Amino acid sequence: MAHRRSRRRRLQRYWNRPSKRVIRDRLNPLEAYTDDELFERYRFRQVSVVYLLYLIGGTLLESTRNNALPPMLQLFVCLRFFATGAYHKLIGDSLNVSESTVGRCCRSITEAILLVRKQFIVFPRDDEARKTKQEFIKIAGFPNTLGCVDGTFIRILAPTENEPDFVNRKGFHSLNVQMVCDAKFKFTSVCASWPGSVHDSRIWRESSLCRQFERGEHNGILLGDSGYPCKRFLMTPYLNPQTNAHQRFNASLCRTRVLIEQSFGILKRRFSCLQGILRTTPDQAVGYVVACVILHNLGIQTGDVMDRVDQPMDAFDETAHQVACNSPEGSHLRDYIAQTYFG
Structure with missing residues (x-):
């Protein structure tokens, strides 16, 4: 009986141990693609992306977490969703971020874009x-x-x-x-x-x-x-x-x-x-x-x-x-x- 209890404790410690954090390699699309390739994938060229980030960047706070997603990549995640309408998991796989991160980026970037509505509509x-x-x-x-x-x-x-x-x-x-x-x-x-x-x-x-x-x-x-x-x-x-x-x-x-x-x-x-x-x-x-x-x-x-x-x-x-x-x-x-x- 004692042997079974000790074995059960070892299994519980094994399954409850924290998973190892995976640091993914994230490429900057501005460096990886030409202007035409950017337009095909994100519907904007480099000048427009930089201008858009300038407009909304003040409302996107930099995170203090290690390896946090910078505002530029948050914007690209949201633009990828708008351009394709794909599932968040697929967008996350293409940009090396998690599914939940894609959802948070889409919501935060959308809120930031809505703040400049009166300038464009x-x-x-x-x-x-x-x-x-x-x-x-x-x-x-x-x-x-x-x-x-x-x-x-x-x-x-x-x-x-x-x-x-x-x-x-x-x-x-x-x-x-x-x-x-x-x-x-x-x-x-x-x-x-x-x-x-x-x-x-x-x-x-x-x-x-x-x-x-x-x-x-x-x-x-x-x-x-x-x-x-x-x-x-x-x-x-x-x-x-x-x-x-x-x-x-x-x-x-x-x-x-x-x-x-x-x-x-x-x-x-x-x-x-x-x-x-x-x-x-x-x-x-x-x-x-x-x-x-x-x-x-x-x-x-x-x-x-x-x-x-x-x-x-x-x-x-x-x-x-x-x-x-x-x-x-x-x-x-x-x-x-x-x-x-x-x-």
């Missing part, structure tokens, strides 16, 4: 608004346009709370993210906190940008599809065009509004995590989406851009939307624009 005003209107006129001749608005679905895992609210009209769990873009594929407004079952018109109606237009803070219009109500500041297509002017109005609006679809395509091609499923909570998924939009705009500012995604300029997808109620002011303004510019 800005709706045009004054001189910028005038430049934006001129750029839209060059594209399709649509007057007084400040942007194109639409929503896109971002897949997420089924949440544990309020799960039915996140099932969209296509039958999968998602966020419904509303964005506004300008003529250069830059996003000027983002509203990402709504579940997938919420209709586009409600997201727009309760957004801060809609209230700004209602208060008259912006002198111009937005272009949307038939899921939005036609207002004095939001133009939508004619569902049943009766005249040639109505048809030309719809064609011009379609050629202009396709910019928002192209912007969505560029964003999701650049950050593949938005094409697959964000395997996290809805709140964290919102942070990832907005962070990717900030990085998208930063890439346009620094010249690190993806190729444009061409979208067909054919009929609007009316079957996918409920038709919102138009206001008399909006309908009158739409008729005026159709007769004046396209008659």
Whole structure:
């Protein structure tokens, strides 16, 4: 009996002993890859990475632990996740860090990026608004346009709370993210906190940008599809065009509004995590989406851009939307624009 107890104690000491710490060799991607290779793997070149680290580095505290991950490598871990959307374990294996470290890096870097949101997601005003209107006129001749608005679905895992609210009209769990873009594929407004079952018109109606237009803070219009109500500041297509002017109005609006679809395509091609499923909570998924939009705009500012995604300029997808109620002011303004510019 005593022999068995002593043997049991030896086994317990063996299994309870601390595991040997493994120090992994971590390469600095800035030294290991060329600019083009960096762009393929992390969606940014060296100058942009250094600039981004300069913007957010002040909020990333250096750890006092031995062999801690420096802010530069934390940033590369997060960019790798955004670029691929892969499982944390795969990203950790490719960069010689643990799975839990990848999760912590993604969360901390995302929080740091969100702090600079107001520098990169800005709706045009004054001189910028005038430049934006001129750029839209060059594209399709649509007057007084400040942007194109639409929503896109971002897949997420089924949440544990309020799960039915996140099932969209296509039958999968998602966020419904509303964005506004300008003529250069830059996003000027983002509203990402709504579940997938919420209709586009409600997201727009309760957004801060809609209230700004209602208060008259912006002198111009937005272009949307038939899921939005036609207002004095939001133009939508004619569902049943009766005249040639109505048809030309719809064609011009379609050629202009396709910019928002192209912007969505560029964003999701650049950050593949938005094409697959964000395997996290809805709140964290919102942070990832907005962070990717900030990085998208930063890439346009620094010249690190993806190729444009061409979208067909054919009929609007009316079957996918409920038709919102138009206001008399909006309908009158739409008729005026159709007769004046396209008659």
